[in-house]
Amino acid sequence: MLKPLPDTVKGPAMRLQHMVMTFRSALVDRLVAHDPALSRVRMGARVTLSILISIAALIAFHFLVTPLPSISYALAIVLSIEGGVAVRDRTPGEQLKTRLIGCAASLFCISLAALLEGYRLVADLAFLGVILAASLARVYGQRGFAVGMFAFISYFMGAYLKPTFAELPLAALGPLFAVTIGHLVRTFLFPEDWRRDLRAALKAMQGRVMDILVRLSVLSKEGRVTENDRTELRHMEEQLKDVVLMAEGLLPRQVDGTAHSDDDPVTALSMAIFDLHLSAESAIVQSLETPPPFVLVHAVISGDRDLAEKVAASTAVEKGGETARASAQALLWLQRSLQALGRAAGKEAGGLASIDDRVVDEPPTKPDFSWKNPLVRAAAQITIAAGIAMIFGLFLSRERWFWAVLTAFLTFNNTKSRGDAAIRAMQRSVGTALGIIIGLAAATLLAGHTVSTVILASACVFLAFYFLQVSYALLSFFVTIVLCLVYGLIGQLTLDVLLLRVEETMIGAVAGTFVAFVVFPASTRSNVDLALARWYDALGQLLDAARDGESRYRVIELSSRLDAAYRELTVAARPLGSAWSLVTRPGPIRQTLAMFLATSYWARIFAHDFAEAKKPLDPDVLTAIEEARAALSKAAARGSDCFATRKPRPVMAGNAAPAFRQGAAMGADRVANLLNRLYPA
Template sequence: MHLFSGFQARDWLLANDPALSRLRMALRVTLTIVFSFLVLLAIHMLILSLPTAAFGLGIVLSIEGGVAVRDKGNSRQLVTRLFGCVASLAVVGIAAGLEDRRFLSDLVFLVVIALASAGRVFGPRGFAIGMFAFTSYFMGAYFRPPLAELPEVAIGPVVAVLVGHLVRAVLLPDDWRRDLLRSLESVRGRINQILFKLAAIAGGAEIGEADRQELRQLEDRLKEVVLMAETFIPRPPAGVFDGAADPAAELAIRLFDAHLAAESAIVLSFQSPPPFALVHAVIEADTAEVARFEGMADAIRDQPQGETLRALLWLGEARQQLTQAIGEGQASGFSEIDAIKDTAQSQAIDFSFANPLLRSALQITIASAIAMSFGLLLSRERWFWAVLASFLVFTNTNSRGDTAMRALSRSLGTVFGIAIGLVLATLISGEPDIAIPVAAVCIFLAFYFLQVSYATMTFFISIVLCLVYGMTGVLTLDLLKLRIGETMIGAAAGTAVAFIVFPTRTRGALDSALARWFQALRDLLGALSEGKSGFELMALSQKIDACYRDVTVAARPLGSSWSVVTRPGQIRQTLAIFLSCTYWARILAKNYQAPAADTLKGLIAADLALIDDAAPRGSSCFLIKRKASRTTGRHLPLSREGARLGLEMIGSALERLYPQADVLPFATGEAIARSKQG
């Protein structure tokens, strides 16, 4: 029973944390902080007395080393860490040297912010070194160590860098074979979630809207982990496999089929809910029961229920193939798959303001200057918090809407985190044996949820700060109010600059994402006309999938609750159209046969014409109010006509982006008529 529960817990964890990447990052950060603190404490107690700044820098750079260092390979990571350590020591020295000239020190801080932000144009290493420099100047200006203490202060960054590398390279190393196996297990876990949901709704006359929404969410989560798993499968430099004999190619096909089969099961279940007995048989891999339903599916193959049966049978087979691949991976560690060396060519660096990274650097610098000015009016000693907030709200954002959402998340996380942290710090005041473990747990949870919710991360970090203030005896209500005020100043400054200086409208970012999606679909249709091979078509359809994910990210601020541009319902309706088109593109890539190209040229040309018509309109399709779509005819194509139906359904989906008056040419019959005319 305990063993079964353990497997259940692991399956749940993998289903919610693909490849355990979030767990590993949270553990890396937490262990690096703990070990660095213990090493510094041992040095402090046994060798020489260390200033507070050494501990502060050690802890902060432990965080940056776990989050900001993103190079591939241990040697590259070590070089980045060492460069970051040098940058850290340099800026701390500058901050200490300018301590008596506070106005000049503040101006230099802005220069450091500008250089750190602009360093992102150099790629992952530039980003990491910039973060090391920014946070180190922040800590240097905050703790104000005397020049005479710099040798002792330098021990903090050095220990953090060395401990961080040991944790990353030895204790919790990167391993693409392990990550591939875990991501495949996560794919299976999310397929199981879909099957469990189908079992819950099986046998009903129809599926309710709430169930449809949940299945769509499960479909999105499956897509997310499939895209992750695909990145772990080594591919040739051109990105296209030469043949199915390649073990990596065989694995890619199994993953592709499992993804497509799961989506087909969802699509067909919307039309006709599946029988519970079949879903149960697929879950339990009951071959006798599955064989009985195979005969039933053949007898009613042209009926909606028959389509659903075939979709579930396909999913059952694809799931078994995926399970077999997982078993082989567990036994051999994918030793038969050769790793592909990183052959990426370095690209020319664009130092013009046409580069969005440089525009962002200017935004960050101006926002930091504004935050610094208003923060100083509120407090001469604690204004750094405002600058920190204004700097961080621009991280991983691509539009002013994204920045506003991140600023709001940081403000809310800080307010609620301080409220809870104040209660905790008061309850365990004077109990460091309790406060320290609680702080460690909160640090772990903060970075475990970093990739999921920025507000949650800020919430737990705020609790940690309250506990630290409580243990050091400086916790007061006025201090916490000041923390909230400075954070809101920084968040407001970042949001204002995002809307005024080089503003990137949410719709502008969405237009760019849509342009990439349309181009990817155009490339796939063009490859069909040229008679490309199956693997090339599969790779192109996967590119459409990745572009769809970018579209959903770019559209998120447009449909958020604070937006007055449109209702979230319209956003979901439009995204559903792009999702449908993406799905049918994969159906098309799977079933297309080059010899049939001549008979399908009319359909390909018609779909390309629809792309040429829709692509220039960009994100305006998200502002159209649509009627509820009518039920379509058969969804799942037979193998002999899968390519034709895929092209028809892609055309139907594209037509739905801009419906003419009250007519929604969505039904399959209308699409077929259109194709015959073409």
Template sequence: MFSGFQARDCLLANDPALSRLRMALRVTLTIVFSFLILLAIHMFILPLPTAAFGLGIVLSIEGGVAVRDKGNSRQLVTRLFGCVASLAVVGIAAGLEDRRLLSDLVFLVVIALASAGRVFGPRGFAIGMFAFTSYFMGAYFRPPLAELPEVAIGPVVAVLVGHLVRAVLLPDDWRRDLLRSLESVRGRINQILFKLAAIAGGGEIGEADRQELRQLEDRLKEVVLMAETFIPRPPAGVFDAAADPAAELAIRLFDAHLAAESAIVLSFQSPPPFALVHAVIEADAAELARFEGMADAIRDQPQGETVRALLWLGEARQQLTQVIAEGQDSGFSEIDAIKDTAQSQAIDFSLANPLLRSALQITIASAIAMSFGLLLSRERWFWAVLASFLVFTNTNSRGDTAMRALSRSLGTVFGIAIGLVLATLMSGEPAIAIPVAAVCIFLAFYFLQVSYATMTFFISIVLCLVYGMTGVLTLDLLKLRIGETMIGAAAGTAVAFIVFPTRTRGALDSALARWFQALRDLLGALGEGKSGFELMALSQKIDACYRDVTVAARPLGSSWSVVTRPGQIRQTLAIFLSCTYWARILAKNYDVPAAADILNRLIAADLALIDNAAPRGSSCFLIKRKASRTTGRHLPLSREGARLGLEMIGSALERLYPQADVLPFATGEAIARSKQG
């Protein structure tokens, strides 16, 4: 049975910094409090139209999800601008109610302006979402002009309540988030150790075990990247180790990440002893000291490498635990607050800007969805437009858009199926239906960042419960809801493939270009004699670029894709992951070298391999590969870590194009020389 600390570690391991939990609570509490306030006004002060409740609920959602400014004052300004935009478009929708064709055309103008507003950054995005959803609700509920003062109460209440919930009840606190993210790092390291213990108990490692460890490694990388964003950095991005208290924290996080990666890499070669993994988990000093002596005795054997990797991970984990304990005691009070050094950039209003191309795509998709939606229903076509608008959110290629459209359609179908059953069972029981709806709202936004289909599933259940409580739930209505959603999803997908299409491979090519350039920058810095935090920062940039590569490659390896098989995608990503890992090893171990000539030749060889591979872009993902062979030794000794890191980076780059005849000898020759030396 889990203790409270174990349950918290488990939660943090799956929700770094509890960010998903906090967002879901913010949205749910804002909706509940706004609804209760509007209900009290309706019952005790003056009757409110349905549109006021509808706007209050949807703007409560947008206030919790779309407002992403840093700082309470900026968030309040954005909410107030959003409220003004909401009232303006609702007034326009009400004024044009008798001219439905003109109203529909104005809706498209609002969609175009709302989506184009994203070029202005987070504030433009939020105001655009407020305007779009408000016009949607205004055209849907059709409030008379005479009721606009009462309707305006809904947006005003939602904006004020949303700000109070975020600023007072559940405020942002980077020190708290930093501490929780560090705890999440420890939790994911623990998951890796538990898996290694299971492997050690079995005595051998299978392909399923390798795949699970790679997934755990990716999840660790994800939360480490999040934790790094909470560590305050100087404007140049490079710490002063002597003067900046945050530097020590950055080193501890870097070491813990690298040690965990090394333990995984070495375990592929030789599974660790079960007693050692258990000693690391329990922080058993006596047992760890015994294994330190054993590691010296078998240092040249694969098992010795694995033992040393686990000992390193145990030490790094204890240091991370110490940092967490100090943070719990002091709240990182010695670290200066994060300073916003972001500078405003010139806005590109040309079609070369992908945000403006996306705005045009969204507008065209909405027009198509509106046309076909009107053929299906004059009263309910708004669902089609909503679906076509939302399938473009957070997508960077036509493959991404197709996946999101499919997720929305599947979530809607299954959510309505379950919602119909629940609404039927709870008919006439609002005391049960309302709490269930609140729970579903919470779950929808808790899973928003994980699974769009899951979010849509729970939202569809909520709509069914609302229909049931208002007495308009019918099977025909639900069929219409599914049909309109599929029209919108299909329109969005079609436009993504036809109008300014961003091919999945095109997006992947761009991500790979950034990754190769980041690796070039690191190798170039080595050639210039840089070391320490400068190299760490460059290796962390490679890490972030690798994450972008995995996101861009996701549609290419999805189960519906006819481009290639997911196995090939995983194999190629494993090569990039290996290279990223060795870049971190290189950054950690590189210092003013004694054998500069050898290292300079290795750097030149690796740069030549990059120049050969980078122009080929994503074609490396289409190559059928044999099972990767085990490389010799992985964990570098401090005296030769830089040389080995350069050799392994070259080896990984050569594996991208195993049939390449350009510079196939460079790294191999260097490795042979290093072995002789």
């Protein structure tokens, strides 16, 4: 919403300038709030610029040297996209190596498609062979995935555009330009810098905590908490968690994967991030029970520590009872955590700059092509789905059946269960249908306006890959608009062609969904079982580390892993609550996830208090740990049955149950209590 115009702003020109500046400021604030390190902006910009520069270079070559076939431009576009999205190596040298291998695979597949063009049946079977090989390449990790995508999309374009042998030398310029320009754009125009991104993430953390405090100040002034307030604060808590996970992921790790020493600046920063996250959660939990005094919240926001401590110790707070004192103490803890993060972030600017970039290098493992590997089973699924899509796509069109195969192939990208595949297929179909409606209207309005069409197409490419990590439906929507605009530019935009694209997309989506559910299905339930097993394992390691007296940083690190495991669990369980799912009971699912969230919260409380104690564990804590360990063993033995069990009432992080011990023992008590409540009598 635009702010009111100040009285000092007079005249139409000044008013317009003020409105533009206000709008731009609001847009920047919103952008930073959803993308603190601007990683999504860089992703969209990399892909867009790589495409534009590659096409411009090919056009210059076309007019200055020799005319180029259409396959050169098509390969430059699609491989610029794959180079920006699929190549995820950490260093520029490794990225270049992946791109060069992918380029070689691309040239091989183009040549193979041209060689087999005269033998349609053989060519179609070869396409399935390429799909199988590209899918199996994922066994080799991220590089295998990228090379497989280069190979698949290149054969796809070769079979679709049918280059001749005479055109192959010029067609090779497309991959070469895409690889070279994509690498230069990523290395020099939009380089990756973990220190820059970490500073941005830390700043965003502080900003989101301030947003929470402002909201708490409103509650304090009103003196009551509504259901809408609870929902909004939980949403703000989730936004903070997103940034915390980003910041923790950006922290440099040692090559051998071991924890840093306690005097390492990385350790100090990691502890400060953890402490701020936990104190913010506690402030929300306690304030929802009893809103803190307005003066106290204002003192925390302004950084006045003396005033905050004075208000927290006042008679008014003491008269409010235990909940009022807990609320005030949570605010003081949050204030200390904010100041600690500020100090640690100040160290980071100078201290971490001198530290080598330590990353976790996964030990080399032998590729597993056995049937036990889910990637191998997924490769079989992808190939069968592509074959089905190919057969039914050919019934519709001998020239454009490739769209059906493309959809079937992409349906299985980044999916781990049949539920994920079905959701992805549905998102692609909906995004394509809506994109055709908007794209047809845009291409019709811009007919004959080449410059405007190119500008709009570029903007849609940017938006497509800006939203890549947010929504696959939005990616499909914007890409479809781009295709409509391109068809309009080359004079091939017809309603029949667009309807055929929708039909082919639906065929591919249905084929992918059918195979996901029928052929070697990986059920959502089994995927949830795996994610839940990782969560249980992370919690067990945390409890064992504390019981065995490991370092405080090790316990905090394991607590962060538990938080990440919870996030993986929410993603795995997401299809269980979808309206289309065979398991249509979102009530128990939401309640169960809330209990796991609460357990993760109290596990972090336990880890924090253990780290703060700095002394051997007393018998109460050891007893509480053993009780939590026993509850964990019982719950883990039943796997994901808890998601099908109705709970007596929703559970939030702060109202789990009364605890009879204090400090670290209280956290372990709450963990045991929540785990026991997963299966109520």
